Amino acid sequence: MKEEHPVLKGKTLSELQALCTSLGIEAYRAKQIYAGIYKSRYTSLDQFTTLSKEIRELLKEKTVFPEIKLGRELISKDGTRKFTFDVEPGKEIETVWIPSADGERKTICISSQVGCTLNCSFCATGLLEYKGNLQTWQIVDQVLQVEKIVQDRATNIVFMGMGEPLHNYFSVMKAAHIFHDMDGMGLGAKRITISTAGVVTGINRFIDNKEPYNFAISLNHPNPNARSSVMDINKKHPLEKLLESARRFTQELDRMITFEYVMIPDVNMGKENAERLVRIARSVNKCKINVIPLNTDFTGWRRPTEEEVGEFVSYLRAKAGVPILNRQSPGRDINGACGMLALKGVRNEGSNKN
Incomplete structure (x- = not known):
C-alpha cells in the first residue's frame, strides 16, 4: 500500500x-x-x-481500497467461527463470528489492537507482543470480510476481541459511528458494544461525548486490592475510580452498564467476593452482570464446575437486585471464547472448514 x-x-x-x-x-x-x-x-x-x-x-x-487478508478459519461445533487476518506484514489479529442457537442473533467480536497493551492474568491475548493499534479501516474491514465469508449480515458488533478498545479510542469510536450511521452499516446503537478493562479516562471521555453505544466493563474482582493480581490495569485505574465512572455513566447517560465477570475458583468466587459484588451492583444500580466461566488454564487456575457456577450465580440472583446472565463460552473448542484469543490453534492446526 x-x-x-x-x-x-x-x-x-x-x-x-x-x-x-x-x-x-x-x-x-x-x-x-x-x-x-x-x-x-x-x-x-x-x-x-x-x-x-x-x-x-x-x-x-x-487512493487505495485495501482488504485485510484472511489467514485461517476454525469452526466450532456450536457454530462459532474464528478467523485470523493479516492486517499488515507480521501483524495478525483474530475475529469471531458468534451465532445464537436460534440463529436470530449474529454477533461479530472484533479486535482493536494487534496484541494488547494490558496483561490480564486470565487472558491469552496479553501473552502476545503488542504491535500497535488498528487503523479505523482495519477495524471496519473485519466486519466486511467476515460477512463476506459467512454470507450473512451481523446483527450485533462487540469490541471485545484482541486489545483494549479505549487505548485506541478515536479509531474505535470512528468505526462504531460508521457501523451505526444509517447511511453506513445502519446498526442500532444498542447493537454495538464497546468494552474496557477499566480505562477510567476513556470511560469519562465516552460519557462526556455522550456516545450512544452499549458499554461493558471487565470487573473480574470486587476487592480493590486483590483486583490488581487479576488485572494489572487496576494499579493505574483503581477500582474505586472505576466504579465512580460507572455510576457517573448510569446517572448522566441514564443507561444501563454491563459488568463482565470471569469466574475463577479460589480467586474471585468466594462468599466474601460474592457479597462485595452484590454491594457494587446495588451501588451502581443501573447495571447487569455477565458471568463467564474461566476459559484459560495457563495461570494454573482452573475452570469452575457447574455446581460452583450454579451456587455463585444463585447467590447473586437472590441478593444483587440486577440482571445476572451466564454467558457460557461459545467457541471454546476452537479457542474462540472469552480470554482465549491468542492466535492459538489457528496457526498450527489445519482449518476444519468444509
Whole structure:
C-alpha cells in the first residue's frame, strides 16, 4: 500500500467529501462512495457503477481500497467461527463470528489492537507482543470480510476481541459511528458494544461525548486490592475510580452498564467476593452482570464446575437486585471464547472448514 495515498475504507462521509473535493471530484459523489463501501459492501472500485469510469480511474490512481487478508478459519461445533487476518506484514489479529442457537442473533467480536497493551492474568491475548493499534479501516474491514465469508449480515458488533478498545479510542469510536450511521452499516446503537478493562479516562471521555453505544466493563474482582493480581490495569485505574465512572455513566447517560465477570475458583468466587459484588451492583444500580466461566488454564487456575457456577450465580440472583446472565463460552473448542484469543490453534492446526 502506498502510504501517501489515502485509504477509502474507514472514512466518514465528511472525510470522503473532503477527499473528493481535494481530488477535483464533486462533493456529492462522496455519498455514492460511502454507500458503495458500507451499504453495498463493494470489494472493488470497478463495482462503483454510479461513478463514471473517469472518476473510478482517478480513485484507483489517487487512493487505495485495501482488504485485510484472511489467514485461517476454525469452526466450532456450536457454530462459532474464528478467523485470523493479516492486517499488515507480521501483524495478525483474530475475529469471531458468534451465532445464537436460534440463529436470530449474529454477533461479530472484533479486535482493536494487534496484541494488547494490558496483561490480564486470565487472558491469552496479553501473552502476545503488542504491535500497535488498528487503523479505523482495519477495524471496519473485519466486519466486511467476515460477512463476506459467512454470507450473512451481523446483527450485533462487540469490541471485545484482541486489545483494549479505549487505548485506541478515536479509531474505535470512528468505526462504531460508521457501523451505526444509517447511511453506513445502519446498526442500532444498542447493537454495538464497546468494552474496557477499566480505562477510567476513556470511560469519562465516552460519557462526556455522550456516545450512544452499549458499554461493558471487565470487573473480574470486587476487592480493590486483590483486583490488581487479576488485572494489572487496576494499579493505574483503581477500582474505586472505576466504579465512580460507572455510576457517573448510569446517572448522566441514564443507561444501563454491563459488568463482565470471569469466574475463577479460589480467586474471585468466594462468599466474601460474592457479597462485595452484590454491594457494587446495588451501588451502581443501573447495571447487569455477565458471568463467564474461566476459559484459560495457563495461570494454573482452573475452570469452575457447574455446581460452583450454579451456587455463585444463585447467590447473586437472590441478593444483587440486577440482571445476572451466564454467558457460557461459545467457541471454546476452537479457542474462540472469552480470554482465549491468542492466535492459538489457528496457526498450527489445519482449518476444519468444509
